[in-house]
Amino acid sequence: MTYVVTENCIKCKYTDCVSVCPVDAFCEGPNMLVIDPEVCIDCDVCVPECPAGAIYDENDVPEGQTSFIELNRELSGQWPTISQMKDPPADAEDWDGVTGKLEYLEK
Secondary structure (H helix, E strand, C coil), X not given: CCEEECXXXXXXXXXXXXXXXXXXXXXXXXXXXXXXXXXXXXXXCCHHHXXXXXXXXXXXXXXXXXXXXXXXXXXXXXCCECCCCCCCCCCHHHHCCCCCHHHHCCC
């Protein structure tokens, strides 16, 4: 079991979760974060820290977003680890809660 970053992180990319992760399991892409399932220790401290509510236990990923389980695995092998909080994009609040954002994911 691991935790998974889902669609609502796209274009929001809040990094509050990064600051509490004890094992640096987050990886940063151009407009989204993912969790490396090989590093995640399933502690769940990141879940309540995500302002966008985009992090789920892999067994609880919402219907229609299960592809993010494999996407986190794939992209965590390509993107660098992030271990410090950064400012979110200026328009993050505008994108929070918008559905259908997968088309905007920059790999």
